[in-house]
Amino acid sequence: MTAWAMVLVLVSTAAEEAPMLKFEKSRIGDVVFEAACACDVNNDGVMDIVSGGYWFEGPDFTKSHKICDVLAEGDYFDDFADIPLDVNGDGFIDIVSGAWFGKKLTWRENPKGQPVEWTVHDIAEVGNIERPCCFDIDQDGEIEFFPNTPGAPLHAFKLVKDANGKGAGTFDQFVLFNQNSGHGLGFGDINGDGRPDIVLASGWLEAPENPFGGEWPLRPEFDLGPSASVPILVHDVNADGLNDLIVGAGHDYGLFWWEQQRDGDGNRTWVKHEIDTERSQYHDLQLADIDNDGQVELITGKRYYAHSGHDPGANDPVGIYYFEINGGQFVRRTIDYGDPKECSGAGIYFWVADIDGNGWKDVIAPGKEGLYLFRNLGNV
Numbered sequence: 001m002t003a004w005a006m007v008l009v010l011v012s013t014a015a016e017e018a019p020m021l022k023f024e025k026s027r028i029g030d031v032v033f034e035a036a037c038a039c040d041v042n043n044d045g046v047m048d049i050v051s052g053g054y055w056f057e058g059p060d061f062t063k064s065h066k067i068c069d070v071l072a073e074g075d076y077f078d079d080f081a082d083i084p085l086d087v088n089g090d091g092f093i094d095i096v097s098g099a100w101f102g103k104k105l106t107w108r109e110n111p112k113g114q115p116v117e118w119t120v121h122d123i124a125e126v127g128n129i130e131r132p133c134c135f136d137i138d139q140d141g142e143i144e145f146f147p148n149t150p151g152a153p154l155h156a157f158k159l160v161k162d163a164n165g166k167g168a169g170t171f172d173q174f175v176l177f178n179q180n181s182g183h184g185l186g187f188g189d190i191n192g193d194g195r196p197d198i199v200l201a202s203g204w205l206e207a208p209e210n211p212f213g214g215e216w217p218l219r220p221e222f223d224l225g226p227s228a229s230v231p232i233l234v235h236d237v238n239a240d241g242l243n244d245l246i247v248g249a250g251h252d253y254g255l256f257w258w259e260q261q262r263d264g265d266g267n268r269t270w271v272k273h274e275i276d277t278e279r280s281q282y283h284d285l286q287l288a289d290i291d292n293d294g295q296v297e298l299i300t301g302k303r304y305y306a307h308s309g310h311d312p313g314a315n316d317p318v319g320i321y322y323f324e325i326n327g328g329q330f331v332r333r334t335i336d337y338g339d340p341k342e343c344s345g346a347g348i349y350f351w352v353a354d355i356d357g358n359g360w361k362d363v364i365a366p367g368k369e370g371l372y373l374f375r376n377l378g379n380v
Contacts, residue, residue, distance in 0.1 A: 013274045013275060013276050013277050013278065014275050014276050014323060014330035014331055014332045015329075015330075015331045015332070016331075016332050016333075016334070017331050017332070017333060018333070018380075019333040019334060019335065019380065020291060020333060020379060020380060021290070021291055021322075021333070021335075021360075021376055021377070021378065021379060021380065022376075022377040022378065022379070022380050023335055023336075023363075023374040023375060023376055023377065024374070024375040024377055025336060025344075025372060025373070025374055025375075026061075026372065026373050026375070027370050027371065027372055027373075028049060028051070028056055028061050028364075028371040028372065028373055029051075029054065029056060029061075029064050029371060030370070031051050031052060031053070031054055031366075031370070031371050032077070032367070032368050032369070032370060032371075033051045033052025033053065033070065033077050033079050033082075033366055033371070034052075034076075034077065034079070034080065034303070034347040034348040034349065034366055034367055034368060035051065035052060035079050035080060035081050035082045035097070035347060035348055035349035035366055036049060036050060036051035036052075036082055036347065036349065036350065036351055036364045036365075036366035036371060037049075037050050037051075037082045037083065037084050037095075037349075037351045037364070038050070038084075038351050038353050038355055038364055039084035039093045040093065041055050041057075041092075041093060041110065041113055042057070042113030043091070043092060043113055044113075046058040046059055047059070047353070047355050047356075048061075049061055049355075049364060049371075049373070050067070050082050050084070050095055051082065051364075051366050051371050052067075052070050052077055052079040052082065052366075053066060053067050053068055053069060053070040053077075053079070054066055054067055055067055058355070059356065061373065065115050066117055067095070067108055067117065067118045068108060068117055068118050068120050071099070071101060071102060073101045074308060075305060075308055075368060076100070076101070076308075078099040078100060078101045078102050079097050079099070080097070080098050080099065080100055080129055080130065080131045080132065080348055080349065081096070081097055081098055081131050081132040081133075081348070081349040082095050082096075082097055082349060083095065083096040083097070083132060083134055083145070083349075084096075085107075085143070085159070085167070086166075086167055087107045087109070087159065087167045087169055088109065088167055088168070088169035089161075089162060089164075089166025089167040089168065089169070090110075090112065092110040092112050092113060093110055094107050094108060094109055094110045094118075095107065095108040095110075095118075096108075096123075096132065096134075096145060097132070098129035098131065098132035098147050099129055100128045100129055100130065101128075103125050103126065103127050103128055103129065104122050104123070104124065104125045104126070104129075105122075105123040105124055105126060105129065105132060105145065105147050105157060106120055106121060106122055106123055107120075107121050107123060108120050108121075109121060121169070123145075123157060123171050123173075124155070124157070124171075124173055126147050126149050126152060126153075126155050127147075127149040127151065127152030128149060128150065128151065128152070129147040129148065129149055130147075130148040130149065130150055130183055130230055131147075131148050131230040131284075131348055131349060132145055132146065132147045132148070133145070133146045133147075133148060133185050133186075133187070133230065133231055134146070135187040135196065136196075137156065137187065137196055137198075137207075137211050138158075138211050138212065139195075139196070142158075142159065144156050144157060144158045144159075145157040145158075145171070146185060146187075146198075148181070148183070148184070148185040148230045149181060150180070150181065150182055150183040151180055152180070152181065153175050153176075153177055153178045153179060153180075153181060154175070154176045154177040154181040154185075154198070154200075154205075155173060155174065155175055155176070156173070156174045156175075156176050156211075156212070157171040157172070157173055157174075158171060158172045158174070158212070159171055160172055172212075174212045176198065176205065176211075176216050177198075177200075177205055177216055177218070179218075181200055182200050182201040182202055182226075182228070183201060183226060183227050183228055183230070183250065184199075184200060184201040184224055184227070184228025184229060184230055184231075184232050184247065184250075185198070185199065185200065185230055185231055185232060186198070186199035186231045186232030186233060186234055186245070186247075187199065187231070187234060188233075188234020188235070188243050189234070189243060190204045190206075190219075190234065190243055190260070191206065192241075192242070192243075193207075195207035195208075195209070195211075197234075198216065199232045199234060199245060200218075201223065201224040201225060201226070201228040201232075202218070202220055202223060202224075203218050203219050203220035203221050203222060204218075204219050204221065205217065205218055205219070206219055221268060221270060222245075222258060222270045224245070224247050224258070225247075225249060225252070226251075227249055227250040227251035227252055228247050228248075228249070228250065229247050229248035229249070229250050229282055229283055229284065229285050229300075230250065230283065230284065230348075231284075231285060232245055232246070232247045232285075233245065233246040233247070233285050233286075233287055233298075235287060235296075235325075237257050237259065237325060237327070237328050238259065238327045238328045239327060242260040242261070242262065243260060244257055244258060244259050244260050245257065245258040245260075245270075246258075246275075246285060246298060247285075248281075248282025248283060248285055248300060249280065249281075249282060250281060250282065250283035250303065250306060251280075251281060251283075251306055251307055251311045251312075252280060252281075252311065252312050252313075253277055253278070253279065253280040253312055253313055254274070254276070254277050254280075254282070255274075255275040255276040255277075255279070255282045255300065256272055256273060256274055256275055257272075257273050257275055257328065257330075258270045258271065258272050258273070259271040259272075259273060259328070273328060275298075275323065275330045276323075276330075276332060279302060279313065279316070279319065280302065280311060280312050280313025280314070280316060281302045281303045281304070281306045281311055281313065281314070281345075282300050282301070282302070282303075283303035283306055283346070283347075283348055284300065284301075284303065284346050284347065284348055284349060284350055285298065285299070285300045286298075286299045286300070286350070286352050287299070288352045288361055289361070290322050290352065290360075290361045290363075290376065291322070291324075291379075292359070292360060292378075295324075295325065296325070297322045297323060297324055297325065298322065298323040298325060298330070299320075299321070299322045299323075299346075299352055299363065300320075300321060300323075300346055301318070301319055301320030301321055301335075301336075301344070301345045301346030301350070301365065302316075302318045302319055302320075302345035302346060303345055303346060303347055303348055303367065304318045304340050304345040304347075304367045304368050304369045305368050306348075317337055317338050317339060317340075317343065318336075318337070318338070318339075318340045318343050318344060318345035318367075318369060319334060319335075319336060319337035319338070319343070319345060320334075320335045320336050320337075320344055320345060320346050320350075320363065320365050320374070321333060321334050321335060321337075322335065335363065335374055336365075336372070336374065340368075340369035341369070343369070344365045344367060344369060344370065344372040344374075345365065345367050345369060346365055346367070347365060347366040347367040348366075348367075349366070350363065350364060350365050350366060351363070351364040352364075354376075355373070355375070356375060358376075358377075358378070359378075360376035360377065360378050361376055362374060362375050362376045363376070
């Protein structure tokens with residue numbers, strides 16, 4: 001096993017520059033769920049938007065349809081991801097979700113695009129779910145599901161397929177780490193062996209040859225803090241051939257990247273760099289080429305009232321941003337920023353995709369402040 005040591009170094013935060021892209025902003029309905037996605041719900045060839053208990057017909061998203069009732073707890077709705085997948089193999093996209101209060105991973109069955117309510121199926125009860133994540137952990141071309149359950153073990157769920165390779169409506173369940181998995185979860189190859197590892201706030205789990213039958217030993221090489229983002233991103237920030245980590249403080253101020261370094265003997269160290277310490281509640285992060293320059297950008301924003309106003313910076317303005325990575329010299333460009341009565345953060349599960357087919361990736365931003373679509377119109 002490679003030796004390691006942790007080194008902590010803080011450097012200057014990202015520069016702020018004017019956006020290079022133009023976005024057209026619109027509010028979708030009056031829903032305040034914290035998760036959203038885009039998919040073709042009714043198979044008409046047009047992208048629709050799903051958020052919590054409703055879906056909105058594209059291309060103008062003015063007509064809504066109820067999916068199901070979603071449990072309300074205070075200012076929360078118990079819907080902490082909306083992940084599209086044809087679970088039962090009928091050719092229509094269903095939605096996989098997870099609940100903090102209900103403690104269950106569930107899927108909502110699409111009634112073949114008809115304007116009636118959807119049937120909700122339980123997958124498993126696993127504990128309080130901060131947010132479900134998905135990743136192709138066994139590299140077979142299909143995603144698996146991983147509920148981030150602080151205070152509980154880490155589970156994985158793999159969709160069962162029928163003889164024709166279609167979803168059978170059920171999942172196989174595996175326990176990958178039978179200890180407190182903590183707040184924060186990510187996926188990627190840390191040690192360069194070609195297998196995707198799992199990142200927790202307390203270290204990384206080294207992937208065995210058989211991800212569903214082998215042991216995942218914990219390598220406690222870093223501490224990303226008590227409220228690491230979901231997800232933690234694994235990405236080679238400085239293009240040195242070693243994967244680094246990008247992590248937000250989901251319930252505090254700060255956005256950081258942790259640089260992986262190795263000496264001549266293969267000993268690994270981690271160096272922490274600041275990206276942005278001026279904004280709080282960076283809970284969801286994504287990598288996507290939003291400016292069409294051939295390089296991915298970091299897209300993220302504030303999760304408004306993540307702890308009902310009790311987090312540091314909770315009453316600061318909300319915002320959603322994309323960061324040019326530039327080998328670790330991050331530049332922040334603002335998509336939206338201001339009062340939550342009229343501006344948007346990024347929620348707990350936002351979506352980046354080309355919704356209107358113009359060749360530029362758009363942003364769907366849900367949250368307690370409302371559901372917003374930012375259509376990317378390209379370069380200013």
